[in-house]
Amino acid sequence: MKKLIVTCLSMILIVIGCGKKEHGNHLDEIKQRGVLKVGMSTFVPWAMNDKEGNLVGFEIDVAKELAKDMGVKVEFVPTKWSGIIPALLTGKFDVIIGGMGITEERLKKVDFSDPYDHSGMSIVASRKKAPNFKKLADFDNNKVLIAVRLGTTAAEAAKKYLPNAELKQFDDEAQAVQELLTDRVHGVVASAPLPEFQAIKYSDRFYLPLDDTFSNEPIGFAFKKGDDTLKEYCNEWIKKRHDDGFLKKVKNYWFKTRDWENMVE
Numbered sequence: 001m002k003k004l005i006v007t008c009l010s011m012i013l014i015v016i017g018c019g020k021k022e023h024g025n026h027l028d029e030i031k032q033r034g035v036l037k038v039g040m041s042t043f044v045p046w047a048m049n050d051k052e053g054n055l056v057g058f059e060i061d062v063a064k065e066l067a068k069d070m071g072v073k074v075e076f077v078p079t080k081w082s083g084i085i086p087a088l089l090t091g092k093f094d095v096i097i098g099g100m101g102i103t104e105e106r107l108k109k110v111d112f113s114d115p116y117d118h119s120g121m122s123i124v125a126s127r128k129k130a131p132n133f134k135k136l137a138d139f140d141n142n143k144v145l146i147a148v149r150l151g152t153t154a155a156e157a158a159k160k161y162l163p164n165a166e167l168k169q170f171d172d173e174a175q176a177v178q179e180l181l182t183d184r185v186h187g188v189v190a191s192a193p194l195p196e197f198q199a200i201k202y203s204d205r206f207y208l209p210l211d212d213t214f215s216n217e218p219i220g221f222a223f224k225k226g227d228d229t230l231k232e233y234c235n236e237w238i239k240k241r242h243d244d245g246f247l248k249k250v251k252n253y254w255f256k257t258r259d260w261e262n263m264v265e
Helices: 002-024 026-033 058-070 081-089 153-161 173-181 194-201 228-243 246-256
Strands: 035-040 073-078 117-126 145-149 166-170 187-191 215-219
Touching (some): 035 081, 117 153, 117 194, 145 173, 153 166, 153 187, 153 215, 166 173, 173 187, 228 246
């Protein structure tokens, strides 16, 4: 009996040890590997391809700086947004740094860092299809078509705030904008500042019916549940880079200026 108890205790310790290796030492594994693998998807101006095909944008600068401070290289793993959480859970990368809003539904699947940014939802409309729309309620109509990106908080916001409108969902925001350019939808709902940028770029075709965003959400890094050491490191890093002004400086460059525009067009 005593031998059986000792055997059982040994097995429990092995299981516990395995669990710690998987989650507790993930930060050490990244450092030993020398590479931080970052899951992301393209969103203007969060992450984009420049003229040479290199990734640039707010999230790209943030991830590069995090990896540099960690003492490792960064490897970006472009992933369709609709499948990015499953890809994280299967270990295709270490963390999602991609403008991901912290929501109750996502918290059931992954852990989040403290917010390093905040974003709001906005809408850009067609001058031809929606010429007199001046408030959000004007779009909440079963005859109105709204384009959104699949799997995003923009899609969730459109469902919440425009329950009567018909949603057309796409894997890429460029497809959603194309729907607006071809007058197949009345508007596109997306995270700011994409709607604002599109309204400037196509000022003869598009306009902003609202003066401001109609929702606000915290943005965080996403990790596998239980990946506590990496999460704690990132929380300390976010606080430090908030305090030293790095995050504000980078956000202002990508969101408040168009100095980078010639890089991607």
